[in-house]
Amino acid sequence: SVTVTFDEAIDPSTFTAADVLIGGPLGSTVSLVGNPVPDASNKVFTLNLATAVFGSYTLRVGPNITDIAGNLQNQDGDTIFGESTQDAFFGSFTV
Numbered sequence: 001s002v003t004v005t006f007d008e009a010i011d012p013s014t015f016t017a018a019d020v021l022i023g024g025p026l027g028s029t030v031s032l033v034g035n036p037v038p039d040a041s042n043k044v045f046t047l048n049l050a051t052a053v054f055g056s057y058t059l060r061v062g063p064n065i066t067d068i069a070g071n072l073q074n075q076d077g078d079t080i081f082g083e084s085t086q087d088a089f090f091g092s093f094t095v
Helices: none
Strands: 002-005 020-023 044-047 055-061 091-092
Touching: none
Parallel strands: none
Antiparallel strands: 002 044, 020 055, 055 091
């Protein structure tokens, strides 16, 4: 599993497996088992991977996820929320 932490509470109904793209070793795509699972704060979510092998992974989350006030992600901090490339979170991890 992979843990994703937001800086504020997220509306869990807006964060689904469709909002996550994980690229695995050798260009494979990794699926999630179910939707992201929130903790009690709705800031920390667990992504359960269907499969995982040793190697490097890329991660894209969002941007169509909202906080509890209904605001879309704004990763780049400008005045436009929910832009497809600019407001998604991109990261990586290694297994």
